[in-house]
Amino acid sequence: MLERTLTVTNRLGxxxxxxxxxxxxxxxxxxxxxxxxxxxxxNAKSIMGVMLLAxxxxxxxILRVDGEDETAACEAVASLFERNFDEGG
Amino acid sequence: xxxxFAGTGAxxxxxxxxxxxxxxxxxxxxxxxxxPGEVDAELDRLHRAIDTVRAEMHDLRERLHGALxxxxxxxxxxxxxxxxxPELLAGLDALIRTGRYTADYALRLQRDRLxxxxxxxxxxxxxxxxxxxxxxxxxxxxxxxxxxxELDGAAGDILVTDSVAPAELAQFQAQGVLAIVTSGGSPLxxxxxxxxxxxxxxxxxxxxxxxxxxDGDVLVVDGDTGRVVIxxxxxxxxxxxxxxxxxxxxxxxxxxxxxEPSTTTxxxxxxxxxxAESRExxxxxxxxxxxxIGLYRTEFLFLQRRxxxxxxxxxxxxxxxxxxxxxxxxxxxxxxxxxxKADRTGLALRDEPNPALxxxxxxxxxxxxxxxxxxxxxxxxxxxxxxxxxxxxxxSSREEILAVRERVxxxxxxxxxxxxxxxxxxxxxxMIEVPAAALALPSFIGDxxxxxxxxxxxxxxxxxxxxxxxxxxxxxxxxxxAVLKLVRDVVRLAQRRGLPVAVCGEIxxxxxxxPLLLALGLRELSLHPSTLLEVRRxxxxxxxxxxxxxxxxxxxxxxxxxxxxxxxxxxxxxx
Numbered sequence: 001m002l003e004r005t006l007t008v009t010n011r012l013g014x015x016x017x018x019x020x021x022x023x024x025x026x027x028x029x030x031x032x033x034x035x036x037x038x039x040x041x042x043n044a045k046s047i048m049g050v051m052l053l054a055x056x057x058x059x060x061x062i063l064r065v066d067g068e069d070e071t072a073a074c075e076a077v078a079s080l081f082e083r084n085f086d087e088g089g
Numbered sequence: 090x091x092x093x094f095a096g097t098g099a100x101x102x103x104x105x106x107x108x109x110x111x112x113x114x115x116x117x118x119x120x121x122x123x124x125p126g127e128v129d130a131e132l133d134r135l136h137r138a139i140d141t142v143r144a145e146m147h148d149l150r151e152r153l154h155g156a157l158x159x160x161x162x163x164x165x166x167x168x169x170x171x172x173x174x175p176e177l178l179a180g181l182d183a184l185i186r187t188g189r190y191t192a193d194y195a196l197r198l199q200r201d202r203l204x205x206x207x208x209x210x211x212x213x214x215x216x217x218x219x220x221x222x223x224x225x226x227x228x229x230x231x232x233x234x235x236x237x238x239e240l241d242g243a244a245g246d247i248l249v250t251d252s253v254a255p256a257e258l259a260q261f262q263a264q265g266v267l268a269i270v271t272s273g274g275s276p277l278x279x280x281x282x283x284x285x286x287x288x289x290x291x292x293x294x295x296x297x298x299x300x301x302x303x304d305g306d307v308l309v310v311d312g313d314t315g316r317v318v319i320x321x322x323x324x325x326x327x328x329x330x331x332x333x334x335x336x337x338x339x340x341x342x343x344x345x346x347x348x349e350p351s352t353t354t355x356x357x358x359x360x361x362x363x364x365a366e367s368r369e370x371x372x373x374x375x376x377x378x379x380x381x382i383g384l385y386r387t388e389f390l391f392l393q394r395r396x397x398x399x400x401x402x403x404x405x406x407x408x409x410x411x412x413x414x415x416x417x418x419x420x421x422x423x424x425x426x427x428x429x430k431a432d433r434t435g436l437a438l439r440d441e442p443n444p445a446l447x448x449x450x451x452x453x454x455x456x457x458x459x460x461x462x463x464x465x466x467x468x469x470x471x472x473x474x475x476x477x478x479x480x481x482x483x484x485s486s487r488e489e490i491l492a493v494r495e496r497v498x499x500x501x502x503x504x505x506x507x508x509x510x511x512x513x514x515x516x517x518x519x520m521i522e523v524p525a526a527a528l529a530l531p532s533f534i535g536d537x538x539x540x541x542x543x544x545x546x547x548x549x550x551x552x553x554x555x556x557x558x559x560x561x562x563x564x565x566x567x568x569x570x571a572v573l574k575l576v577r578d579v580v581r582l583a584q585r586r587g588l589p590v591a592v593c594g595e596i597x598x599x600x601x602x603x604p605l606l607l608a609l610g611l612r613e614l615s616l617h618p619s620t621l622l623e624v625r626r627x628x629x630x631x632x633x634x635x636x637x638x639x640x641x642x643x644x645x646x647x648x649x650x651x652x653x654x655x656x657x658x659x660x661x662x663x664x
Contacts, residue, residue: 016218020170046176047167048203051218054210086442 001066002074010084013056016047018085023047025076031067033077044077091322096295098315099276100284103332104268108306108319109246110299118230121191131185135192138232143172145228149259168254171225177203192233200226220273224254247310249302255283262289268310270317272299286619292317343622347377351625357633359607361625362420362615364593371413373618381418383615384480384541384593385410387464388425397460403467411475418476420541420615422520423464423493425450425482445549450483450520455492465493465500472512480541484519484526487533493517494536520593522546527575530582540583541615544594548572567596568652573609573644580610591615600627604659605652607631608640635659 008014014022026033026045033044037059042049044063055061065074080086123131150165171177177199184195200222207219244265252273253261258280261269267290274280274293284291290312298317302308309318309329318325351359362383363374374382390398390406398406411419427449454461468479481493497515504511521527522543534540544567549555551572554565576592583590591613596602598616600623606614607628616624639659646652 016167016221020167023170043175046174047170048174048176048222052176052203052206083442 001064002070004063004065004074004078006061006063006078006081008055008057008059008061008081011057013059014050014053016051019047019050021085022050022077022080025080026073029065029067029069029073029076031065031070031073033063033065033073036062036064090320091325092301092319093325094295094298094301094317094319096270096292096298096315096317097276098291098311098313099274099281099293100289100291100312101336102268102288102290102312103329103336104247104290104308104310104312105321105326105329105333106245106247106267106308106310108249108302108304108308109243109266110302110304111248111250112299118193118197121194122189123185123191125189128186128189131192132182134233135181135185135195135229138192138229139172139178141232142225142228143169145232146172167221168225168228171222172229193230196226196229196233220252223252224257227254247308249298249308251299253280255280258283258287258289262287268292268312270295270298270302270308270310272296343626346622346625346629349378349625349629351380351628353607353628353631353633355633357612359611359628360591360613361621361628362418362591362593362613363618363621364598364615365410365618368409368413370618371410374621375414375417377618377621379417379618379621380613381420381476382410382414383420383591383613385419385421386425387422391424391426397463400463400467400470403464404470407468407471407477408474411471411477414475416475418478420478420480420518420539421468421471422480422482423451423454423468424460426453445546445555451481451489451493452483455489458496461493461496462500465496466504469497469501469504469511469515470509472515473510477512478516478518478539480518480520480539482520482543483523483546484521485523486525486529487536490517490519490533490536521579522550524551524575527579530579534582534586534588537588539589540579540591542576542579542590542592542594544572544576544592544596547575547594551575563649566649567594567602568649568656570644570646570648570652573605573646573652576611577609577644584610589613598624600624601656603627604631604636605643605656607633608636608643608659610640 010018012018023045034041035044035050035053037053037055040053042053044050053061063074063077065077067073146165146169180199181192181195184190184198185192188195190198203222204219207222243261245267248261248266248269250269250271252271253269258269269284269289270292272295276293281291281293290310292310292312292315295315295317298319302319306319307321309321309325311317311332321329351361353359360380362381363370363377363379364384364386365371365374365382366386366389371382387403390403407421410421427444427447448456454464465479468477471477479493479497481490484490494517497517501511501515516538518539518541519526519537520541520543521530522545524547527547548565548567548569552565552569554561580590590611592606592611593615597606597614598620600620603614603624604627614624636659639655643652643655646655
């Protein structure tokens, strides 16, 4: 299992569009993935779960990925966070 | 007993009819259980409903095109993700298995649990996502009970409900619903935009109606004023009849404008072209007396399919547009695909980090030379059948126009050698939608035969504001001094060169903005045929002399409010 701390830096936070992107990226991997923030752990492949985290800009989230392709999945998610979910700002 | 409610008018029309009340989906479901032996059957029932809704949404997605595809499609995509959400599904299965609840009640429990969390959020945007979940759950409830079919009985009725999803609206209209009153919603919502384009009268934000109206109550609904009356009295009926007559008279007047010129009160002729992407659009444009086709979108030939259309298929499509316009000018835009469009041909790049700034429009065409050549050959062949000109999208520099022109010249020679009859000199124009093209226009205007200002993208790029990002609110607006100045400069430069210049964004089809566009110097607009008569009426109420005198004040306006005030002053009262 891999664990990584990420910071939500995009301006709008994990709102519907960013969440949809995250879920779409993860759906390409077989590994199980969760996000933890504010003491709550949710299925990172669930758009509802992630939206329910209500992680705004500046929130730290812990990504946990477990499975055969965990390294690639972890990289893909980290890169999405770093790119601010491609919001261009 | 007579009761009246003040909502907000969102789509025009006065309607008298009986109420058909649809309670919020989740609220009229009561706790119910299934027998232990029926749990698997209940799970089956739920999953069949999920499959049905998935198929419905897929179907709708396929049928959407043009502006609606972008606007409504995004919601459908979100709803499709929600529908397949493991959080939602696993929770439902567990509730049915362990609690032996009916699928209906399990849905309601899930909805309430999610709503509780969403409603406690600070962020208004996230809070409002519960609407999306409600719409998905509502569709599931409907599928569980084939409730859509049940609403068939609503033919001739006025639907009173909490909210209507854009995707439901078209279904209601097909079922014969006369008008819709919702307790929530906004006149700016996608549902409202869609209602206006479907001419379905709609009142939103009519709080209290849902609690008071019963099935069969007689209602009067006014989609202009937002007024809703339950059990109207004699005076209400009289007012409704007067309103109805007024609207009918307006429609007749509008209808009569089909054969009238689009001329200002002081005799300046404004050329109204049509935006089109289907055979129906072309037929309507012709019937309404459009000056021609100002923007024919070729994307629809490429979307929703896996194989590219070959030259002959494209040629026939373009030729039919030219023939359909019987000698009037037809402007066909080369492929304007980008990663934001749902193409399955694999042409556009997937997962571009920023599709709006990516490989799209002419950039994509030039990156796939075979694609461009095939389209240009088809267009050149169609030019033998009438008047046709080629519009190039997303131009940002002279090189792109020169590259397209070089291909047009080479392919023309090739086609002539093959014995095809093609136009002697094919006009090539550019969409002015990238700010760089507008600013550098003097450097390549000599290479253009005509211009079309694509305000939708120009505003988005100029103001760095995504038009589909609701969080930006009014930041995306053409009423910005920078937009007005740039449009005015482009128009001036083109006119000095004697080149035709049109505006083809949404703003051209909004009758309220006609005086503004005329004051900026425009004499050609290209708009969807459904708005042509309204814009023609607005143009016919304008005095060019008065607008020209006031154009300096418009360009001096320092902010949005001043521009709006200018418009309010300039606008002939459009009923």
